[in-house]
Amino acid sequence: MSTLSAPTLDITAIRQQFPILHQQINGKPLVYFDNAATNQKPESVINALNGYYSGYNANIHRGIHALAEKATAAFEDTRKAVQQFIGSREVEEVIFTKGTTEGINLVAATWGRMSLQAGDEIIISTMEHHSNIVPWQLLCEEKGAVLRVIPISESGEIIWEEFEKLLSAKTKLVSIVHASNALGTINPVQKVIKAAHAVGAKVLVDGAQASAHLALDVQTLDVDFYVFSAHKLYGPTGVGILYGKRALLEAMPPYQGGGEMIAEVSFEKTTYNVIPYKFEAGTPNIADVVALKAAIDFVNQYGKSAIAAHEDALLQYATEKVGAIEGIRLVGTAAHKVSVLSFVLEGMHPFDVGMMLDAKGIAVRTGHHCTQPLMKRLGLEGTIRASFAIYNTFEEIDTLVSALKDLAAKRKK
């Protein structure tokens, strides 16, 4: 990250926008380092939710009254904001889902069922979240297709030569995480997409951990499907985005049937609505979609590069300080990482570390992080994970470091 161009952020002012941060946990100021699980919401997002329900709650798209007009406009405004945020050519390529998990399942159930045949192959990596493993396993089982897995190195990076060996004319899809939630590793997705396209395969990128940190332009990437969750982007829970190329989305059968997704229904034959509505059956999560726009505005206000510069600095500082504590081993030491610091403390189970940190007001995540195959590969039951966001400070990392030093001294050797 270039330190020249990134304007420095006023973190104190930013923290003021997050009401949840200003509280005590177990008598100590809250230090929230569980941002990779979900990050906190600025006032603007909370106000957008409140404003929707207290000002213009109405069902969208079919209404002719004023509130329905306003709600529809706000809902579709978010779609436009997402389009700009991800750089998609057309607004219709942006589909609202419940989250990353639903986005992947949608693609597996529609594009996957339509495109896969017995003997075809899907490639994923060792560091995938369960939500980018299980839908493909289900699909492979149904179709007699084969799931292949890119191995990783000790540092937590995919082994490129091994990936190339897996690619063949049989490969129909490569589905890979943009940034690993357990290790922080940023995968070379641009390169992956190029290589996959060269053998005629499509690519889905799981952007759950990337959306709040990494610059994204789906057209430059030339990615076929890109999915992420609003709640990891300072937005509300229950909303996610599936981006897909128009031609693919149009060729795909619908995911669920119901209202909104149809053009005309008769008992003889039902015709489907155009994209994106074809994939948005039923009343959507209007309030949370509306509030997602406030989250995107929040990120845009500071710019991803400034946010990433701050988070990178925090990560670097934490990596040095935590890594230097005797008994601590860092897990995931890739050259390019988002602000995720995974580690283990020898002689102390991650659960115990997590609970002791919680007693000191520090929220981290412990366990397998929904990446059990990755943990198995690394020979670990789990790790302790601290992940940083725009509102975190160097002082908070100092608090973590001093707590960990205490624990390291206490543990049984």
Add this chain to the structure above:
Amino acid sequence: MTIQEIQNEIIAEFSLLDGDKEMILTYIMELGERLPPMDESLKVEENIIKGCQSKVWLSTRLEGDKVLYLADSNTQITKGLISLLIRVLSGQKPEDIMTADLYFIEKIGMGQVIGSQRSNGFSSMIKQMRLYAVAYQTKLQS
């Protein structure tokens, strides 16, 4: 000591910790360290208590008319928690174990300290310990 006396003793010890979560957890971990070791040969699949987030092994035997429990866990806090249960229930009669009112758990504010996930695990431990007592009671009566 009776189950009641031991519970009262534990309540008295914990009251010294002033409700400070960090001190309570540290104390629980220390208790875990003092738990008599469990032989590796007993750490088998059938001795694992289901419903705990961490691994807990429990084995029992009957000595005379008393039930003896041995346990271990891969996490120190869980080990401490089960050591409390062993302190209260091990060496007691099956009948007393079955009917014991384990009021110390609420009195020391365990729920707030360990959270809901571990509380569920804690309940599973108690349930399993009582199940053994029921089995021994049937055996003793036959």
